[in-house]
Amino acid sequence: MDKLRTLLSVGIDIGTTTTQILFTRLTMETSGGYGCVPKTEITGKEIVYRSPIYFTPLKDDRIDGEGTAEIIRTEYAAAGFSPHDIDTGAVIITGESARRRNAASVISAAAQLCGDFVAAAAGPDLESCLAGKGSGCCELTKKYEYIGKNICNLDIGGGTSNLGVFCGGKDVSAACLDIGGRLIRISGGLVTYIAPKLSVLLKKHDIVLRPGDTLSGDMAGKICALLTRILEAACGLREPDGDLALMLCTKALPAAPDFFTFSGGVADCISSGPADFRYGDIGVYLGRALRRSRFFESGRVIASAETMRATVIGAGSYTLNLSGNTIFKNNVSFPIKSLPAAYVSLETPEDLENFALSCRDSLRKTRSLYSKNAALAFGGFRSPTFAQCEQIADAIAGNAYVKGEELVVLIREDWAKALGQALLRRLGKNAKLLCADNLNVSAGDFVDIGAPVKGANAIPVIIKTLVFG
Numbered sequence: 001m002d003k004l005r006t007l008l009s010v011g012i013d014i015g016t017t018t019t020q021i022l023f024t025r026l027t028m029e030t031s032g033g034y035g036c037v038p039k040t041e042i043t044g045k046e047i048v049y050r051s052p053i054y055f056t057p058l059k060d061d062r063i064d065g066e067g068t069a070e071i072i073r074t075e076y077a078a079a080g081f082s083p084h085d086i087d088t089g090a091v092i093i094t095g096e097s098a099r100r101r102n103a104a105s106v107i108s109a110a111a112q113l114c115g116d117f118v119a120a121a122a123g124p125d126l127e128s129c130l131a132g133k134g135s136g137c138c139e140l141t142k143k144y145e146y147i148g149k150n151i152c153n154l155d156i157g158g159g160t161s162n163l164g165v166f167c168g169g170k171d172v173s174a175a176c177l178d179i180g181g182r183l184i185r186i187s188g189g190l191v192t193y194i195a196p197k198l199s200v201l202l203k204k205h206d207i208v209l210r211p212g213d214t215l216s217g218d219m220a221g222k223i224c225a226l227l228t229r230i231l232e233a234a235c236g237l238r239e240p241d242g243d244l245a246l247m248l249c250t251k252a253l254p255a256a257p258d259f260f261t262f263s264g265g266v267a268d269c270i271s272s273g274p275a276d277f278r279y280g281d282i283g284v285y286l287g288r289a290l291r292r293s294r295f296f297e298s299g300r301v302i303a304s305a306e307t308m309r310a311t312v313i314g315a316g317s318y319t320l321n322l323s324g325n326t327i328f329k330n331n332v333s334f335p336i337k338s339l340p341a342a343y344v345s346l347e348t349p350e351d352l353e354n355f356a357l358s359c360r361d362s363l364r365k366t367r368s369l370y371s372k373n374a375a376l377a378f379g380g381f382r383s384p385t386f387a388q389c390e391q392i393a394d395a396i397a398g399n400a401y402v403k404g405e406e407l408v409v410l411i412r413e414d415w416a417k418a419l420g421q422a423l424l425r426r427l428g429k430n431a432k433l434l435c436a437d438n439l440n441v442s443a444g445d446f447v448d449i450g451a452p453v454k455g456a457n458a459i460p461v462i463i464k465t466l467v468f469g
Contacts, residue, residue, distance in 0.1 A: 005453065007087035007460070008048075010114055011316020014056055014068060014107065016095030017158030017182055017265060017281075020312040021051040021075040026088075028322070028453065042322065049079040050309065056097060063097060063106045072113055086115030088450060088460050090315040092130065095180065096159030096195075098122045117335045117450040119462040124162055124176030124250055126464055130314025131155035132164030132171065135263035136305030142169045151302070152235055152257035155310060156266035156286070158182035159195070160249070161231060165257050176250045177234060179227050181266045181283025184215065191215050201226070201246060217275065220282050224289040235260065237294040259300045262290070263310035324438035325457045328420020331432045332406055334451035334459075339375045339408060342366035343443035346378040352388065356395035362443075363400055373405050377441035379412030389415070393422035406432040410439045410447065410461075436461070 007026045013019065027044030057067030076082060091114060093107045100106075103122065111120035132138050137153035140146055150172065155162040159180040165173045178197045185193040191213050194202075202209055205226060209215065226243070233244045236256020244252070262270060269287025276284055295301050306313055342362040345351055351358075359376060366374040376396065381388065396419075401407050407427070409419065420435035427433065434449070441447060441463055450460040 008085055009316050010086050010089035010118060011312045012091040013312035013315055014093045014097050015157055016097050017056060019054045019056045019071055020309060022047060022312045022316040023049040023079050023081060024316040051075040061100060062102045063100050065106045065109060068106060068110060069113055072110060083115040086118060088117050090119040090462060092315045093122045094127045094311060095157045119448040119464055125174045127311060128162040128164035128174035129171045131162055131263055131311045132166055134306055134314030135261055135310035137261045138166045138169060140302060141166045149258040151259045153261045153263055156180060156264040163234060163253060165253060173253055175234060175253045177247045178249055179231060179247055181286050182281040184282045186215060186277045186280050189214055197247060220285040224282055224285040227286060228289040228293045232294050259302055260295050261302050261304045263304050263307045265308055267307040321439060321461045321463055322458045323436040323461055324414050326414060326417040326437060327457055327459055328417045328435040330424055332434045336449040339447050340366050340370045341377045341441045341445045341447060342374045344378045352391055356399050359395055360399035375408040375410050375447055376400050377410045382413050389418055389422055393419060393426060397423055397426040401427055409435045410441045411437045412440055414438060
């Protein structure tokens, strides 16, 4: 018989321009019958509270930590929740905010303020993925008419444009450009700020504009048309050139998508009235330039379910993964936060030959890089034999275990319990050991791991990328 339970998740997005908070009720279902391994899945997501949209509080070139904390405290009270009510969630820092000098400390402090198992996360790939899921783009790719098609969500905010490509309900590629509505800021009719990369781009095109100048509507339109052409090139709608290389802050998309959706603050300006500087920036002009672009001429733009709130919905509703129910744990304390992953290839029996050496080298490198313990992650071997499982346990026990440290092993296939039992026989009953499966963790990922879900043996895991510019 299926068992239902719920988790309360919080999503907080501290962006270049705005900060938002959202609470989501996640419904989980554990299924399984005779001859079947029990499986716990997230089967429902209900948004129970959306905060107002705040301007991100800043002090000079820093995020105002106390101002951000006050927003969080205010919205928790307005929603009727306390940090003790929160089961999971994520605080993410996006766009130019991730490059502020105190970004890492602010987001870490915010996560601690929000609850025991709230992740702190940043990075353009993660932001692209969350925005694409929160906008509804990822869900679109599951529909019959889009089967096998790549749909790209362009999440255009104040400082960056995050491109996330999805196919068949999965994220397949991502890119990020330094293009957004607040690359130029206006106050009292005068330019107060021009983003550094944009200054280089304007000079390249012989466009003279400096802080203190008056920006006309015609000039703003010309600049936004240039930025739009770069976005078209990034999505394969025109030939790439040096302008695209200048504005990219990641690798380019590997292939041109088939369809497009838009989210972020600028997406709300695409269908707005006459262009003006109502927000003290060029966001409305950029939205209007996009409306006249090749994206819409091609007839391949699909309306998004969410625009302005796409990223915060992604953070609150789509960051959580659940392990399989056949986990193995011994003397482990939860939650485990921001554990870097040391990935080792273990796809075929041939990989066993060098597995022990690979474990040692990958863990040494990862632990040295981050000066902390690391999780061992690998995939493959859907049904290893008893002898193969013993060989893998020998390799891990001899090359991955550090006495006194927690040994965390995360695998893709469904045999963590057997591996955990084999490891405990080698390491002894006092070993701190966690083995969890059904988790697709890659090199460069970090994981937050929560306590097992009540009524199920699955553990909640947030897989993330922590990148601060």
